[in-house]
Amino acid sequence: MPEARPTWWPALGLVLLYAGLVLLPYVLSYSQKEIAVFLVINVLLVVSYRLLTLTGEWSLAHVVIMGVGAYGSALLSKRLGVPVPLSMLLGAGTAALVAYILSFPLLRMKGFYFLIGSFAAGEIVRLLWKRFREPFGGPKGLKLIPEFPEIDIGPLYVDFFEPQNYYYFCLIVVSLSIWVMYRLERSPIGLTFHAVHWQDKLAEAVGVDTRKYRTLAFVVASFFAGLSGALLAHYVGTINPNRFNVEEMVFVLTWAIVGGTATVYGPILGAVVLTAINEVILRELGFEQMRPLLYGAILIASVMFLPQGLESLVPKISRLFTGGKAAKGGAAEPAD
Amino acid sequence: MYEFLFQTVLNALYAASYMALVAVGLVLIFGVMGIINFAHGELYMLGAYAVVGVYADWEYPYFLAVAVGLVFTGLVGIGMERGLFRPMRDNPLGGLVVSIGFLLILQALAVLGFGVRMEFIPPPTQAVIEVFGSDGAVLPLQRLYVILATILLLAALWWFLRRTRFGWALRACAQDPEAAALQGISINQTARIAMFIGAALAGVAGALTAPLVRTYPYMGHSVIVTAFIIIIVGGVGSLEGAVVAAVLYAFVHTFVTTFYDGVIADIVGLLLMLLVLIVRPTGLFGTKERA
Numbered sequence: 001m002p003e004a005r006p007t008w009w010p011a012l013g014l015v016l017l018y019a020g021l022v023l024l025p026y027v028l029s030y031s032q033k034e035i036a037v038f039l040v041i042n043v044l045l046v047v048s049y050r051l052l053t054l055t056g057e058w059s060l061a062h063v064v065i066m067g068v069g070a071y072g073s074a075l076l077s078k079r080l081g082v083p084v085p086l087s088m089l090l091g092a093g094t095a096a097l098v099a100y101i102l103s104f105p106l107l108r109m110k111g112f113y114f115l116i117g118s119f120a121a122g123e124i125v126r127l128l129w130k131r132f133r134e135p136f137g138g139p140k141g142l143k144l145i146p147e148f149p150e151i152d153i154g155p156l157y158v159d160f161f162e163p164q165n166y167y168y169f170c171l172i173v174v175s176l177s178i179w180v181m182y183r184l185e186r187s188p189i190g191l192t193f194h195a196v197h198w199q200d201k202l203a204e205a206v207g208v209d210t211r212k213y214r215t216l217a218f219v220v221a222s223f224f225a226g227l228s229g230a231l232l233a234h235y236v237g238t239i240n241p242n243r244f245n246v247e248e249m250v251f252v253l254t255w256a257i258v259g260g261t262a263t264v265y266g267p268i269l270g271a272v273v274l275t276a277i278n279e280v281i282l283r284e285l286g287f288e289q290m291r292p293l294l295y296g297a298i299l300i301a302s303v304m305f306l307p308q309g310l311e312s313l314v315p316k317i318s319r320l321f322t323g324g325k326a327a328k329g330g331a332a333e334p335a336d
Numbered sequence: 337m338y339e340f341l342f343q344t345v346l347n348a349l350y351a352a353s354y355m356a357l358v359a360v361g362l363v364l365i366f367g368v369m370g371i372i373n374f375a376h377g378e379l380y381m382l383g384a385y386a387v388v389g390v391y392a393d394w395e396y397p398y399f400l401a402v403a404v405g406l407v408f409t410g411l412v413g414i415g416m417e418r419g420l421f422r423p424m425r426d427n428p429l430g431g432l433v434v435s436i437g438f439l440l441i442l443q444a445l446a447v448l449g450f451g452v453r454m455e456f457i458p459p460p461t462q463a464v465i466e467v468f469g470s471d472g473a474v475l476p477l478q479r480l481y482v483i484l485a486t487i488l489l490l491a492a493l494w495w496f497l498r499r500t501r502f503g504w505a506l507r508a509c510a511q512d513p514e515a516a517a518l519q520g521i522s523i524n525q526t527a528r529i530a531m532f533i534g535a536a537l538a539g540v541a542g543a544l545t546a547p548l549v550r551t552y553p554y555m556g557h558s559v560i561v562t563a564f565i566i567i568i569v570g571g572v573g574s575l576e577g578a579v580v581a582a583v584l585y586a587f588v589h590t591f592v593t594t595f596y597d598g599v600i601a602d603i604v605g606l607l608l609m610l611l612v613l614i615v616r617p618t619g620l621f622g623t624k625e626r627a
């Protein structure tokens with residue numbers, strides 16, 4: 001390929017991106033910083049959701065799984081006094097464990113049946129939180145969840161109650177998580193995920209245990225969803241069953257569909273663009289209540305007019321800048 | 337004790353009635369178009385708000401309001417078919433996603449038009465039928481309306497599907513759209529009729545139950561969950577299955593609610609659905625899947 005892009009371009013892009021992300025809080029107001037924290041947490045949620053969709057299953061339980069991580073970490077730290085960083089990992093582990101248990105009934109199903117089955121399973125978990133005041137706190141949920149401990153070593157003092165510090169903390173955790181998921185997808189395991197999605201009969205014929213890989217994708221995705229829930233719980237300090245209801249799930253679905261799920265950056269793009277639209281247009285102009293209206297319209301419009309998602313625009317735009325000679329970027333896109 | 341049991345049976349019959357109306361409409365739409373309409377609960381909500389607008393606010397007679405609700409939601413259904421589901425034909429995931437999008441829009445419009453508060457609807461009738469004397473079981477007349485209307489509408493639907501040319505065309509499309517098209521049946525026309533009937537059934541269920549339930553913009557949520565449980569248990573695509581499953585689910589749910597509590601009843605219902613999905617995904621009456 002003549003005039004190929006230098007190989008250091010993506011690395012440079014990443015450095016610039018992170019420089020921007022590190023500097024971002026300095027141009028934001030206090031409430032915007034808080035939104036940035038939620039956005040980073042949501043990015044982890046939607047990227048983990050994409051990992052799940054790699055094997056072809058669209059779950060409606062993902063936000064509830066996030067809630068399992070949140071409840072798990074909150075209960076461990078509040079009731080049993082587990083230190084918060086550890087409880088976050090254990091909460092994520094709880095989410096993975098619950099997903100593993102749920103995978104036995106759910107992964108017997110496919111397509112529409114999986115969708116409905118996952119919805120039922122998630123709703124059952126949510127109703128259990130609602131029903132059992134002990135230990136889940138009932139409809140009002142859990143309050144006074146311990147916050148992330150401050151770091152106080154000599155000259156270094158970091159208070160994570162401050163949104164800017166928690167933003168940096170989340171940025172590090174989320175970046176590491178996304179990197180792990182990205183490496184997983186590029187590994188032979190990840191390639192098998194694609195095979196299980198697009199050519200499940202063929203994959204089975206060559207000896208791939210498709211059920212095992214679908215379980216693996218489900219459990220790993222749930223671990224990171226649980227981690228995002230734990231990050232959320234210790235920041236806001238209070239969680240309740242409604243925080244993880246199906247409406248929130250629809251927002252995650254919207255981010256994934258509007259952004260596209262063929263690449264890692266697709267869902268991130270979806271979450272960032274829709275959150276920006278939400279915060280800038282709706283909140284600034286005072287139409288906060290019309291968020292569902294906007295999301296509904298965007299969801300319909302994107303399925304009808306941009307079925308490949310926002311990510312499909314990225315190669316087109318980069319071609320504009322490089323005079324139509326740039327190679328097609330993004331992850332390998334398997335043919336249907 | 338017998339009065340109490342009989343009372344619970346009456347309550348279950350009433351619940352089964354409106355659930356059957358909603359679920360049958362959902363099955364009809366799925367059968368003809370292969371799309372699961374997530375916005376079906378919001379069509380029910382529209383029917384209820386037709387009663388709020390026409391009967392409670394403008395003070396026209398109640399049954400006129402029910403008729404308006406039926407026609408209005410039916411027309412919304414036709415609009416959905418043309419604008420949303422026709423471009424999404426042969427794309428079940430796309431159809432599902434646009435119906436989720438439409439659900440959000442309908443909810444937001446209801447909030448915009450009426451506010452998030454619960455609506456007060458003056459009861460059209462206070463009459464109560466007493467069974468077993470004055471301290472026996474009671475059946476409010478409004479609930480009897482729902483039961484009677486359901487029987488009437490389902491009988492009319494049965495007659496329409498089995499005895500009219502449109503009905504035959506509709507069933508032919510549900511069985512094999514291509515073969516139906518080859519016989520000169522217009523798929524679009526059939527889809528439009530199915531969507532009108534399906535949406536109108538949800539709307540009339542909403543209109544009839546509006547004075548009995550809490551009417552607010554998010555009321556469709558629990559309705560759609562119930563409808564999903566019913567169509568999965570009955571077998572996706574089976575109208576008879578939907579009716580039988582509606583009765584079964586209503587009895588289970590009502591009895592568990594009466595003897596334990598509502599949340600436990602919801603959990604039991606969802607477990608029932610999961611059990612059917614695991615053991616017999618085609619449901620009680622399903623023969624083949626179309627998804």
